[in-house]
Amino acid sequence: MSADIEAIQKAGANARALGLTEFDNPYYVKTAMPAETGEPIEEWSAKAEAWLTGWKIENAMRA
Template identity: 40%
Template sequence: MLASPDIVGARMTIEELIDLQEAGSRARVLGLKAYENPYLAPHRIPTGDTSALGDWLARHDAWKFGWEVEDASREGRIETHFKAFISMAKRRLSILN
């Protein structure tokens, strides 16, 4: 469940972080786009209170992270990433031998 706008600015707990990441992941499963992050809604973006900006950004980023992880797994980019990583490691080993 997303934090209500009136508590944005409060410190985020680890439970909230996980909930927001799961919400982002579910949003991707449901077909929402990254720009549909609920923390981008105008009423959720802090204005005039710079102390709340860091907490808002953490919540925004937690949702976005969950969305991006799910997106990467659906697009097969995680496998591609690791294949490229392994290939690079093999090249380095062959240069050393």
């Protein structure tokens, strides 16, 4: 796992710990979408999934 992906997962976990929902994923904001940033869809998708994975792990720990 790359350091970037690991950091993004930690950000997702932190967001859950702060009470944010899975829909607060910052990669779902229009300005972070590939159409706006020019980023390849595969890279954006990996980041969005990493954040969500971190969020889900933290959520499961709280269940």
